[in-house]
Amino acid sequence: MLVGLGNPGRKYSKTRHNIGFMFLDRIAKELGTVFKMKKDLQAEVAEFVHNGVKIILLKPQTYMNLSGDAVRLAMRYYGIAPEEIVVVYDDMDLPEGKIRIRKGGSSGGHKGIKHIIETLNTEDIKRIRIGIGSPTSDGVDYVLSQPKGDGAIAIELAISKAKEMLDYLLAHTFDEFMGRFN
Numbered sequence: 001m002l003v004g005l006g007n008p009g010r011k012y013s014k015t016r017h018n019i020g021f022m023f024l025d026r027i028a029k030e031l032g033t034v035f036k037m038k039k040d041l042q043a044e045v046a047e048f049v050h051n052g053v054k055i056i057l058l059k060p061q062t063y064m065n066l067s068g069d070a071v072r073l074a075m076r077y078y079g080i081a082p083e084e085i086v087v088v089y090d091d092m093d094l095p096e097g098k099i100r101i102r103k104g105g106s107s108g109g110h111k112g113i114k115h116i117i118e119t120l121n122t123e124d125i126k127r128i129r130i131g132i133g134s135p136t137s138d139g140v141d142y143v144l145s146q147p148k149g150d151g152a153i154a155i156e157l158a159i160s161k162a163k164e165m166l167d168y169l170l171a172h173t174f175d176e177f178m179g180r181f182n
Helices: 016-031 064-078 111-120 139-143 149-159 162-171 174-181
Strands: 002-004 036-038 043-050 053-060 086-091 099-102 126-131
Touching (some): 002 016, 002 064, 016 043, 016 149, 016 162, 043 064, 053 064, 064 111, 086 111, 099 174, 162 174
Parallel strands (some): 002 053, 086 126
Antiparallel strands (some): 099 126
16 A cells, blocks of 8 residues: 555645655556545545556545544555555655655654554554755745745656656565665
């Protein structure tokens, strides 16, 4: 299950904080699948088989800071273990468009992944972090704004790798995946 973090609603759709949603949207578009709202999971979900593997794309509709609720519900519903989850989200500690993949660790201050860690009671959650750059002023205003100029181009280039990354992940170990895209 790939989990993209973001905030629901049109006003957030193209903001830095919604990179996880954008990443999953790109995969869905390139593979010709669509998201459907599943109210009982508090998420938009796309389910399909790709390269012989069942894939679930999950976009929590709980708002960022409560993302763990939707992840927990989907895990129960689909019978998914924490090690079968990869979470995609924005990272202010990375330059715009920089991709960093990890097997686990702390939240690094990101409230969405923090809630997932707390809800699942484990830091062993695989992650794809996409850099959004550092704010020059208020962090909240920054993450809820749209990237501009070269930053927008760099972020778009990172998102454009979504399907390539999924294909590689399905055919290789996670360590090989990290080595290829870090």
